[in-house]
Amino acid sequence: MEERRVRATPGGADDARARRLLYQTLRVPEVGILLALVVAVAVFALVNPSFVAWANIESNVRTIAFIGIVGVGQAMLIIAGEFDLSVGSVAALGAVVAAILMSDHGLPIPLAVIAAVALGLLIGLVNGLLTVKVGLPALIVTLGMLFAARGLAYVISGGTQVYPLPDGVRTLSDRVLGLPMAIWVFVVLALVADVAMRRSGFGRRLYAVGGNREAAQLAGIRADRVKLAAFMLTGALAALAGVLVMAQLGSGDPQIGMNWELAVIAAVVVGGISLRGGVGSIAGALLGVLFLQVVSSGLVVSGVEATLQPVAVGTVMIAALGIDQVRHRRFGG
Amino acid sequence: MTPDGRTGAPAGAPSAGGSPPALELESITKRFGGVTALRDATVRVRRGEVHGLVGENGAGKSTLLKILDGQYPAGSYEGVVRIDGEAVALHAPQDARARGIAIVPQETSVIETLSVGENICFGEGGGPFADVRAMERHAAAFIDQLALRLDARTQVARLSSSQKQLVMIARALYRRPRVLILDEPTSALTAEETARLFALVRQLRDGGLTCIFVSHRLDEVSELCDRLSILRDGRVVDELARADFDVERIIGSMIGRRLTDLYPERTGDAADAGPAAAPAAPPALAVERLSIRHPERPGDFVVRDVSLAVAPGEVLGVGGLVGSGRSELLGAIYGRHPIASGRVLLGERELRISSPREALAAGIGLVTEDRKRDGLLFNLGLRENVTLAYLRSLGSVVLDRGREREIAQEAVRRFSIATRSIETPVGQLSGGNQQKVMLARALERGPRVLLLDEPTVGVDVGAKAEIYRLIRALADAGVAVVVVSSESAELLGLCDRFVVLRDGAVVDRFGLGEASETRLMTAAMAAKTSSEEER
Structure with a gap:
């Protein structure tokens, strides 16, 4: 993935280098989920070759774009040692607010989008302050926000979809360079976030705070601020995902993002993000999102009854957690 | 309740008379990987006596207790455990319970959300459904019997840590054990509570209970125990009867002889070993009449009125037992705990900080005691x-x-x-x-003051020597170093001057010339030397 500065070894032993490369590849933590993904795709493709048709691939990727955007924030937050159950509701609230601002109040579309994202940021700030500064458990705070934000979305929208939206909204769902806008947003965000987590000071601080908050603080890291930032980012990305769904639906629906919170947490955990904090990567988390999508849509094209899908998702998640637990017990501190 | 026992039995030769010891650990050897925690250790505890176990940190006391408690199962060590002369295999704590061994651990382990009564009676009798009222009634009667000042209906979370300690003791006694093991029971207790606990233990002993008492405080050990086993480096090096209790002898046995070449040579002024209890040069760090509030007991302090100073190039040793306020003192200098009164001076300037971040920026480094808890990022x-x-x-x-x-x-x-x-x-x-x-992390920003809390805890001898050399090299390079340690030999080998804390206050301070392990430990443990013993 990255170019390593290899120390000049006199008389290049190609064989040894190849072996080292293989070893290093296998040590990359994302390799496990990647292999699982490849196997799943291969199996479903054998059962039903149309599974790997471009149309199906694109539809899958578009589906995960929204949850993937939320997953980026959620993964960072869980790495920092917290989590957010309100993301689905914040998405709905963001969508409804953006829709009303642009259709009822005639706000220019970019401003409406910015306002919605800012609202998400603010909700993240509230979640963060209550958790980090007041010291309430994130479970309670964000569960409360899950109800409160969803309720607000219904109140503001009058309980119905907000439409029609101005025509310009279509630019948010149009194809750019052959792919829907949402996919581009997702891909760019994912790349930036993955690099940020590996290379930036902020990323390092998230890992440090999630790994051992006390030790991080003693090393001069302002743990509260770091966590607060992660909460805010998660809120903002949730609202952004909600706006993109709104653009695709062509209406501000207060039901957007229903059940996202658990789907996202399940996916990133499958992708190797530890709920204990401090462990995992954005790449892994998003492979987890992709994997769960492949499993559920693969079951559909294989003719498995739709009602069985949640069973499969649940089984995969518990299995992944079990593997994580075993790994932790073997190698963990 | 056996009528035989201690009445005037002269302590001395093992097992006078017919009855076998109530508890016997014979030739116990326990290894952890390459480290030997216990070597051929033998302890015999007679029926109806209070038997003291003393030794420095790491001498093997806790290992011995864990074997007795079945936490280290039979088979994981060599040697035999006998109860009333009968060899027993303790595979788990339940086995120890069934054999009548009850242990009151050092750390508080109560169920905070339940009442005192439920905690005491938990898991004892009653069908599948817990009758809370009955439990509390039984417990209340039992508490009365023990003359403890506890209310069976109070929720444990609302008790002070000393009251929780009493709940744990009551819980252990409620099971009518034959052997009661108290591991540092007084560290959380006030003087008055300690006195009451001792009265209770004596009363139970006179009723036939056998008791093992582990404590760092030699004054308490001398007061309460009938006999004493002293551990050092995993061996039982001495066994004393009450008549032979002598603080100097006890400390002498605990310390023993040691390796001296572990420690680097002192250079410069310190080598002259001036009598100075004050630094020669203007200090890099000075603490003036510093007090820190107790986190749990309002109105109480963990550090009281402590003053000290360290010059550049000097290593100051802070002695004292775990819980004497040593770590809190370092924490307060580092901006981790708020200061109640007093001040910290860095060079000429008063240090006003409220976070470790600011301490680092001011040129202070800290290495904490517990690598797992607040030291390293294991992820x-x-x-x-x-x-x-x-x-x-x-x-x-x-x-x-x-x-x-x-x-x-x-x-x-x-x-x-x-x-x-x-x-x-x-x-x-x-x-x-x-x-x-x-250490590398703490030094990365080139601090002028380095605070080290137990810098060699859980470190093998070779690495210890290396760490000592590093610390000395830093001092030689002009860093002012403060070292907190439970090992008196380590302090003596490493430091130039010494301050000893007890109950949060400075009880002794001296230079290298007057320093000895006996003086360090005597001050730390509040042990009276035989000449000043009142009784």
Whole structure:
């Protein structure tokens, strides 16, 4: 993935280098989920070759774009040692607010989008302050926000979809360079976030705070601020995902993002993000999102009854957690 | 309840008369990997006596207790455990319970959400459904019998830590044990509560209960115990009857002879070993009449009125037992705990900080006592752990990875950290190397003052010597170093001047010339020497 500065070894032993490369590849933590993904795709493709048709691939990727955007924030937050159950509701609230601002109040579309994202940021700030500064458990705070934000979305929208939206909204769902806008947003965000987590000071601080908050603080890291930032980012990305769904639906629906919170947490955990904090990567988390999508849509094209899908998702998640637990017990501190 | 026992039995030769010892640990050897925690240790406890176990940290006391409690199962060690002369195999704590051994651990282990009564009677009798009222009624009667000042209906979470300690003792006694083991029971108790506890233990002993009492405080041991086993480096080095209790002898046995070549030679002024209890040069760090509030007991203090000073190039040793306020003192200097009164001076300037972040910026480094709890990031590698306090200098947004690797590689060289690579997860390093990683981190920003809390805890002898050399080299380079340690030999070998804390206050201070392990331990343990004993 990255170019390593290899120390000049006199008389290049190609064989040894190849072996080292293989070893290093296998040590990359994302390799496990990647292999699982490849196997799943291969199996479903054998059962039903149309599974790997471009149309199906694109539809899958578009589906995960929204949850993937939320997953980026959620993964960072869980790495920092917290989590957010309100993301689905914040998405709905963001969508409804953006829709009303642009259709009822005639706000220019970019401003409406910015306002919605800012609202998400603010909700993240509230979640963060209550958790980090007041010291309430994130479970309670964000569960409360899950109800409160969803309720607000219904109140503001009058309980119905907000439409029609101005025509310009279509630019948010149009194809750019052959792919829907949402996919581009997702891909760019994912790349930036993955690099940020590996290379930036902020990323390092998230890992440090999630790994051992006390030790991080003693090393001069302002743990509260770091966590607060992660909460805010998660809120903002949730609202952004909600706006993109709104653009695709062509209406501000207060039901957007229903059940996202658990789907996202399940996916990133499958992708190797530890709920204990401090462990995992954005790449892994998003492979987890992709994997769960492949499993559920693969079951559909294989003719498995739709009602069985949640069973499969649940089984995969518990299995992944079990593997994580075993790994932790073997190698963990 | 056996009528025989201690009435005037002259202590001395083992097992006078017919009855076998109530409890006998014979030739116990216990190894952890390459480390031997107990070597051929034999302890005999007679029926109806209070038997003291003393020894420095790491002498093997807790290992012995865990064997008795079945936490280290039979078979994981060599030797035999006998109860009333009968060899028993204790495979789990339940086995120990069934045999009548009850242990009151040092750490509080109560169920906070339940009442005192439920905690005491928990798991005893009654069908599948807990009758809380009945439990509390039984417990109340039992508490009365023990003359403890507890209300059976109070929720445990609302008790002070000393009251929780009493709940644990009551819970152990409720099971009518034959042998009661108290591990440092008084560390959380006030003087009055301690006196009451001792009265209770004596009363139970006179009723036939056998008791093992583990304590750091020699005054308490001398007061309460009938006989005493002294451990050092995993061996039982002495066994004393009450008539032979002598504080100097006890301390002498605990200390023994030691390796001296572990410690680096002192250079410069310190080598002259002036009598000075005050530093020669103007201090780099001075603490003036510092007090810190107790986190749990309002109105009480963990550090009271402590003053000390360290000059550049000097190593100041802070002695005292665990819980004497040593760690809190370092924490307060480092901005971790708020200061109630007094001040800290860095050079000429008063240090006004409220966070470790500011302490680091002011040029102070801290290595904490517990690597797992607040020292290392076990989710990350050596490189990230070393540079953790230095992130801002590696770039405001993107970290300079080349520079970061150089720093880590330099640390590995300078501190001779044994590791496969700088990317190795710190959890895979040995204790000594983990400790060096923490030192490297604390030194990364070139502090003028370095605070070390138990710098060699859980570190093997070889690595210890290396760490001592590093500390001495730092002092020689002009850093002012403060070392907290439970090992008196370590303090003596490493430090130039000494301050001893007890119950949060300075009880003794002296220079290298007057220093001895006896003086350090006597001050730390409040042990009266035989000449000043009142009784």
